[in-house]
Amino acid sequence: MRVSVLQGRRVDADTLRQAVQRLASCTLIASHWPFRGSRREVALALAGFLARSGWPTEDVKTFATTAALASLGDEEWLTRQNDVETTVDRLAKALPATRIPKLSALIGDNVVSKLTAWLGISAGVSDAQYSRSVPSWPDRPGSEAFRGLAGEIVSMIEPHSEAGPVALLSQLLVGFGRLLKGASPCAVAKTLGDTVAVMEQHYAPYVKELRERTRRIIASDEGIEGSAE
Secondary structure (H helix, E strand, O other): OEEEEEEEEOOOEEEHHHHHHHHHHHHHHHHHOOOOHHHHHHHHHHHHHHHHHOHHHHHHHHHHHEEEHHOOOOOOOHHHHHHHHHHHHHHEEEEEEEEHHHHHHHHHHHHHHHHHHOOOOOOOOHHHHHHOOOOOOOOOOHHHHHOOOOOHHHHHHHHOOOOOOOHHHHHHHHHHHHHHHOOOHHHHHHHHHOOOHHHHHHHHHHHHHHHHHHHHHHHHHOOHHHOOO
């Protein structure tokens, strides 16, 4: 998907049609590109769909980064190239990679239906090229998983993070577990894949409160199950 100035030149109808289709499709995706939380997931799923449909890697990179940039809400648009490379590499190794179902869940069935129609790609074509069985994604945890202090922390961090709430909750629980066992901030940061500064800013301040709440719950007749109700 390369755009060039064709002043004074003739192009055949098929080339022009493909250029218009891709431009319209890229604009469609840009208008539905998420501002926070799931931008990387959208890029990965989009890359999986286009790569499975036979698009060259460079075309997929151009499409994904252009959509992210045109959205005017993704300051990390250039890193979407890395997301494409990650997906292509997984496909080359016959590993699972997200595709249309995940993309539909993130930006909507109607948007993906238009995308496949405008690009002239059947939703089933890409999967047919990679018939290897891919495990289905587990259901997202219910609201019960975000109750209490952990849920409060996730709700505070999410507006300022690229990660989704489930990823934040998972990291939070792992980080707390290690801190509660006395691990150093550096060791916890390494586990979470964050810097020490990020870990200390988002996780460490809550450790003392979590300890105190846990002790109170355990010491009470209410118990762990009762406190979650």
